[in-house]
Structures are given as structure tokens and as C-alpha cells.
Amino acid sequence: MARLIRRGAEADILLGRWLDYPAVFKVRTRRLYMQEELDDRMRTARTLHEAELLGAAKSMGVATPLVFHVDPKAYTIVMQYLEGPRLKELLAGNHPRIDLCSVMGAFLARLHSHGVVHGDPTTSNFILSEGRMAVIDFGLSHRSVAIEDLAVDLHLVKEVFQSAHSPVNRGAIEAFKGGYFGERGSAVAEQIWERAADIERRGRYARSGWGGE
Amino acid sequence: MGLGIESTAHTFGASVMDSDGRVLADCRDVYKAPPGSGIHPREASRHHAEVAPKVLRDCFQSAKLRASELDFIAYSAGPGLGPCLRVGAVVARSLSSYYWKPLVPVNHAIGHLELGSLLCKMSSPVCLLVSGGHTAIVVPAGHRWRIFGETLDITMGQLLDQFGRYIGLGSPCGPDIEKMALNGTELLQLPYVVKGNDVSFSGLLTAAKKQAGVSSNDDLAYSLQEHAYAMLCEVAERALAFSERKELLVVGGVSANKRLMSMIKCVAKRQEATPAGSPPAFSGDCGAQIAWAGLRHFESGVSVPSSAGFVRQAWRLDTVDVPWRD
Numbered sequence: 001m002a003r004l005i006r007r008g009a010e011a012d013i014l015l016g017r018w019l020d021y022p023a024v025f026k027v028r029t030r031r032l033y034m035q036e037e038l039d040d041r042m043r044t045a046r047t048l049h050e051a052e053l054l055g056a057a058k059s060m061g062v063a064t065p066l067v068f069h070v071d072p073k074a075y076t077i078v079m080q081y082l083e084g085p086r087l088k089e090l091l092a093g094n095h096p097r098i099d100l101c102s103v104m105g106a107f108l109a110r111l112h113s114h115g116v117v118h119g120d121p122t123t124s125n126f127i128l129s130e131g132r133m134a135v136i137d138f139g140l141s142h143r144s145v146a147i148e149d150l151a152v153d154l155h156l157v158k159e160v161f162q163s164a165h166s167p168v169n170r171g172a173i174e175a176f177k178g179g180y181f182g183e184r185g186s187a188v189a190e191q192i193w194e195r196a197a198d199i200e201r202r203g204r205y206a207r208s209g210w211g212g213e
Numbered sequence: 214m215g216l217g218i219e220s221t222a223h224t225f226g227a228s229v230m231d232s233d234g235r236v237l238a239d240c241r242d243v244y245k246a247p248p249g250s251g252i253h254p255r256e257a258s259r260h261h262a263e264v265a266p267k268v269l270r271d272c273f274q275s276a277k278l279r280a281s282e283l284d285f286i287a288y289s290a291g292p293g294l295g296p297c298l299r300v301g302a303v304v305a306r307s308l309s310s311y312y313w314k315p316l317v318p319v320n321h322a323i324g325h326l327e328l329g330s331l332l333c334k335m336s337s338p339v340c341l342l343v344s345g346g347h348t349a350i351v352v353p354a355g356h357r358w359r360i361f362g363e364t365l366d367i368t369m370g371q372l373l374d375q376f377g378r379y380i381g382l383g384s385p386c387g388p389d390i391e392k393m394a395l396n397g398t399e400l401l402q403l404p405y406v407v408k409g410n411d412v413s414f415s416g417l418l419t420a421a422k423k424q425a426g427v428s429s430n431d432d433l434a435y436s437l438q439e440h441a442y443a444m445l446c447e448v449a450e451r452a453l454a455f456s457e458r459k460e461l462l463v464v465g466g467v468s469a470n471k472r473l474m475s476m477i478k479c480v481a482k483r484q485e486a487t488p489a490g491s492p493p494a495f496s497g498d499c500g501a502q503i504a505w506a507g508l509r510h511f512e513s514g515v516s517v518p519s520s521a522g523f524v525r526q527a528w529r530l531d532t533v534d535v536p537w538r539d
Contacts, residue, residue, distance in 0.1 A: 007454070007483075007484070008454050009447065009450040009451040009453070009454040009455075009484075010447070010450070010451075031446075031447075031450075031479075031483070032479050032483075033443065033446045033475075033476035033477075033479035033480055034439075034443045034446070034476075035400050035439050035443070037400050038400065038405070038439065038440070038443060042405065088455075119408065119409065120409045121409070122409065122410070122455065124455055140407065140408070140409065152365075152408050152409075152411075153409075155411075156408065156409035156410065156411065159360070159361070159362065159409070159410065159411070160409075160410070162359065162360070162531075163352060163354070163359035163360055163361045164354075164359075164361070164455065164456070166354060166355040166357070166359060167355065199365065202365070202366075203363065203365070203529075204292075204346070204347065204349075204363065204364065204368070204529070205291075205292040205526075205527040205528055205529045206527065206529060
């Protein structure tokens with residue numbers, strides 16, 4: 001029987017077996033705070049979407065868990081179990097692995113150059129398993145090549161470094177940027193990076209300096 | 214003990230609090246915009262200038278003390294509407310220079326967060342700050358309140374007000390929309406936009422306006438609330454799961470909404486966290502939030518001379534050092 005190993009924000013993560021392999025069962029559970037109609041619509045869409053893009057990312061050369069089975073009626077994806085610490089944990093503690101942020105950057109760039117926006121590039125969605133990085137959780141991803149959409153991904157990365165990894169924020173962003181630019185090429189990457197800065201400036205009260213008086 | 218003066222938007226408020234967190238007085242007078250229109254900054258600032266003496270007098274009377282007994286004067290220095298902020302700053306500077314009291318500029322949002330934490334007895338909560346000026350998920354870490362996620366465009370309060378005014382309600386429209394929503398029966402399909410930990414409401418506003426006159430206002434109010442609050446709850450739940458904290462606090466004017474709070478309770482239960490919302494008397498803008506945040510700043514050694522009592526219309530809460538927090 002599968003046992004619960006993590007309760008995420010929208011899904012329960014259970015560990016079990018699929019044929020002879022250890023497998024993760026990602027079950028999008030009913031969120032009682034939402035109207036059922038809205039919740040069902042979203043859970044179905046995200047389940048199908050995630051399964052499709054986990055596969056698509058793999059063909060782009062971005063490591064993701066292998067999808068074994070999808071059951072949209074049960075809002076469940078069964079996939080390969082990747083054991084290992086998440087980037088979130090690797091950036092905490094006394095020896096933060098800032099270098100890994102560059103792999104994170106390269107992975108996102110690779111997805112972006114193939115027209116895939118991850119949608120939730122937080123540090124809990126990158127896992128170091130058997131010495132290799134992998135990306136998970138494509139529930140909020142979508143296909144787009146619009147600079148604005150790609151830039152939102154970068155904005156989210158900066159936001160998570162600032163809010164959750166403030167002690168290593170600067171180094172993490174630098175490493176990430178190096179990885180992203182290296183994979184994407186400076187010309188295009190620069191445009192997207194600049195747009196991410198725009199998004200930040202559009203934020204509430206983001207204009208700098210003292211106003212009035 | 215100290216005086217807090219609030220004047221960022223529609224409310225002019227004054228409050229005295231002591232260092233044990235007791236509210237000795239909290240008085241306010243709120244500018245009412247005519248139906249169908251929003252806050253006019255000039256009119257609101259005129260209102261503040263007119264009511265300031267009476268609000269202050271009431272405050273000192275109900276606290277039973279004189280200005281000379283205060284340790285400091287705190288005022289909301291931003292973010293907010295320039296003309297309104299300046300009224301509060303002028304009052305604060307005048308009191309400060311006349312009575313020789315240190316002046317403490319306070320970030321209005323930090324006021325909401327700190328007063329909410331105090332009144333709900335939460336030490337290190339994931340905070341959902343929802344008001345006319347802010348919509349953000351904030352977590353204290355590394356001596357600052359860190360923005361975990363926020364709106365990419367308009368705030369929750371702006372969404373409610375701009376939609377409400379469009380269908381002819383008077384600002385603030387939240388309470389009326391909440392009442393109308395209770396009569397709604399059909400859940401309309403509207404845009405639901407969550408990007409990572411951020412939300413975006415502008416598409417939802419446009420879609421709801423387009424649907425006005427086609428669907429009933431009750432159904433629209435209901436569907437608008439259900440979509441927008443579900444988005445907030447989703448990012449709140451994400452913040453709880455990611456940060457692995459066990460307190461969820463809602464502060465700001467929209468925390469007065471019962472539907473939002475019942476949804477938030479459900480989120481907290483899923484993540485085995487304790488939910489809380491500002492007590493109704495202190496969910497809206499008030500002097501107490503400025504007095505309390507002012508006290509914490511003052512006790513950490515923050516104050517400025519009367520001549521440096523400026524305002525900052527744009528002042529992000531995550532740029533403020535809060536040394537009293539881990």
C-alpha cells in the first residue's frame with residue numbers, strides 16, 4: 001500500500017509501487033475551500049497538463065520523473081520516485097549548494113527555448129537525486145514563447161530566493177543567471193531578464209526613493 | 214507609551230498604546246466617497262485636515278493623558294496617497310516639535326502585520342495581507358517581512374471596489390458585494406490566474422465587467438468572490454506548505470469578509486495550521502497599527518528628528534528592517 005510522504009499545497013504525495021518500481025502517487029485532493037465545480041475543473045486540467053509536460057520536458061533533455069500512469073478521474077499521476085534532497089534544503093544549512101542554482105537556471109532556459117513555461121519554479125520543485133538534478137511539478141506550466149510569460153518564471157525564481165533563501169539570495173541569483181544565460185545565449189536571455197526586472201518594477205510600491213513632501 | 218497617527222488613504226486615525234500592547238485609545242474618522250466614485254486624494258486629505266484636531270482630542274481624552282506624557286509620536290509615512298500622508302506627517306511633526314518628542318515613521322503595511330500578530334497572539338505566522346493597497350503573502354524571516362507572493366497587478370480591495378463602482382455601488386464596496394454574493398446561485402466561469410505564488414486580478418475584473426448586465430449582479434458578486442478568494446487561498450496554502458509554518462494570519466480590510474475567513478480556516482485545517490484574522494475593530498486602517506509598529510521601532514532605537522518626518526508614497530514593506538523579529 002502507498003503511504004503518505006508529503007502533503008503539498010494541492011496534492012498528497014504517496015509512496016508506493018508500480019509494477020516492480022518504487023513510485024510516487026501524486027493525488028490532487030479535493031480542496032473544500034473552493035466550489036466543487038471550480039476545483040474539479042482545475043484538478044482535471046492540471047493533472048492532464050502536468051502528465052503531458054513531464055513527458056515533453058524529458059524529450060527536451062530536462063530530467064523529470066518518468067510518468068507510469070495517469071488517472072484523470074482520480075486526479076492522480078503515478079510516476080518514478082526520485083529520492084533525494086530538494087534544492088530548498090540544499091540551499092539551507094551551513095554549506096549551501098549555491099552552485100546547483102546554475103543547473104536550475106540551465107533547466108529553465110532549456111524549457112523556455114522549447115516554449116514551455118514551468119509556472120512554479122520554486123526551490124522545492126528541484127530535486128538532487130543520485131547526483132543529478134531533476135525538475136518536478138508541472139501543474140502550473142503552460143506552453144508559450146512570449147517574453148512576458150517566460151519572464152514571469154524568472155520573476156518567480158527571484159521572489160523565492162529573496163523570500164525563502166535570503167541569506168544566500170545574491171549568490172543564488174548570480175548562479176541561476178549564469179546557468180540561464182549559458183544555456184539560452186546572452187542575446188535572448190538578456191531580453192527576458194530585462195522583462196523580469198520590468199515585472200518587478202510594475203509591482204506595488206516598487207518605485208524606489210522618497211516620494212513627495 | 215506612544216501615539217500613532219494613521220492617514221494613508223480614507224482613514225484619519227489616532228491611537229495610544231503602551232509597551233505591553235494595550236490599546237489605551239483608538240479613534241478615527243473615515244472619509245466617505247460619493248457612490249460610484251473612489252477616494253479622491255484631494256478631498257480625502259481635506260477631510261483629514263478637518264477632522265484631525267477632533268480625532269486627536271478624542272484620543273487623548275479617552276486615553277486620559279496629555280501629549281507631554283508620550284514617549285514618541287509615530288505616523289504612517291507610506292505607502293499611500295501623497296496628499297493624505299502629508300496631513301498625517303504635518304500633524305506628527307507639529308506635535309513632535311512642540312512637545313519635543315521623537316518622531317517615528319512607520320510603514321503602514323508593517324503596522325497591519327505587527328498589530329495583527331499582537332492581537333491574534335501569533336509569533337511567526339504566514340500572513341495574508343489583503344486590503345485596498347496590498348495583496349500579498351508575507352512571512353517574517355531574516356529580520357524582515359519577506360514577500361512570498363503578491364498580486365502582479367491590482368489588489369483585492371481594488372478588484373472589489375472597481376467592480377462594485379462599475380455596477381453602481383459606493384466605495385468601499387466589499388461589504389455590499391459580500392451581501393449580494395449570498396444571493397448568488399450560479400457560478401460563472403471567470404479567469405483564475407495563479408502564477409507560482411503570485412496572483413493576477415486584472416483579467417478577472419475585465420471579465421466580470423464584461424458580464425455585467427448579462428448575468429445578475431448577485432451571481433457576478435458570488436462568482437467574483439469565489440474565484441478571487443480561491444486564488445488567495447491557493448497561494449496561502451502554498452506558502453504554508455513551503456514554509457512549513459503552523460500559523461496563518463489574515464490582516465487588512467478584506468479580512469472582515471466572512472466568506473474569505475471561512476475559506477482560510479479550511480486551508481489552515483488542510484495544512485494543520487492555526488488560522489486567525491484581525492479582530493473586526495482593527496482589521497481596517499487604524500491608529501493602533503501605527504502606534505504598535507511605532508513602539509517596536511522605537512524600542513529598537515529607530516526615530517528621526519522632527520525635520521526629517523517625510524512621507525514615501527511608494528515604500529515596499531520588504532525593505533523595512535524589523536530587528537525585533539528573527
